[in-house]
Amino acid sequence: MLKRIVVEGLSKDFTLHLQGGQEMSILSKIDMQVDAGECVVIHAPSGAGKSTLLRCLYANYRASSGSVNIWHEGNWVDVQSAPAQQVLAVRHSTLGFVTQFLRVIPRISTLDLVAEPLLMRGVEKQAAYEQAEELLSRLRIPKRLWQIPPATFSGGEQQRVNIARTMICDYPILLLDEPTASLDEANRATVIDMINGARERGAAVVGIFHDEAVRQALATRIFSIPAAVSLVAA
Ligand SMILES: Nc1ncnc2c1ncn2[C@@H]1O[C@H](COP(=O)(O)OP(=O)(O)OP(=O)(O)O)[C@@H](O)[C@H]1O
Ligand SMILES: [Mg+2]
Incomplete structure (x- = not known):
């Protein structure tokens, strides 16, 4: 093993x-x-x-x-x-780590927050945003929320953004x-x-x-x- x-x-x-x-x-x-x-x-x-x-x-x-x-x-x-x-x-x-609570970064939109780890790995912008959109859709975050920072989201919405941000990386x-x-x-x-x-x-x-x-x-x-x-x- x-x-x-x-x-x-x-x-x-x-x-x-x-x-x-x-x-x-x-x-x-x-x-x-x-x-x-x-x-x-x-x-x-x-x-x-x-x-x-x-x-x-x-x-x-x-x-x-x-x-x-x-x-x-x-x-x-x-x-x-x-x-x-x-x-x-x-x-x-x-190492990817999903905690129970999202560490919210003020003023950064949900879509940017989820795409960021891929951009930091040098993934091309369009591909990173496509993957972020796919994950947010899969986790049922409504499109109208994608451009908003998740600070005001419900607990469950924040948790799903948190999961998307980690799972996008294939750690x-x-x-x-x-x-x-x-x-x-x-x-x-x-x-x-x-x-x-x-x-x-x-x-x-x-x-x-x-x-x-x-x-x-x-x-x-x-x-x-x-x-x-x-x-x-x-
Ligand atoms: N930074 C810290 N300073 C002092 N005590 C701490 C600290 N972090 C955790 N503890 C104590 O260690 C114990 C274990 O805490 P921990 O959060 O690991 O439990 P847990 O098994 O995850 O519990 P739960 O299922 O409720 O989440 C608790 O009694 C907690 O008060
Ligand atoms: Mg615990």
């Missing part, structure tokens, strides 16, 4: 500054491997550290110990210890934190098709999905987080 993510001994403690610097252990010595063509669903109760694990995989969070090795353009990169410049390169071409690795949480049934089915399509094309997918039916439709494997939450004496 072609490995894409290898996590070894990953731990994450948070320091509670308002509690006299007490340490709270959330993730403890997590080992995890994800192959190309897999969709691994992280499943654990609320507050167990699912989003924390994804943020460590994206190097948004610095782990307390352990490594997160990402297969990037023919080499392994430990994004937990790599220099910032290299982490940005990995995010640019290898080899996808990290998904509840991407279907505020979608209606038809759009949820579309997003499930898109994620399964990416996986069938060889993407390695790691996702969090609260909905049992969505998990059933997507997961090739379930990964449970052991309950590690404990207070460690400071």
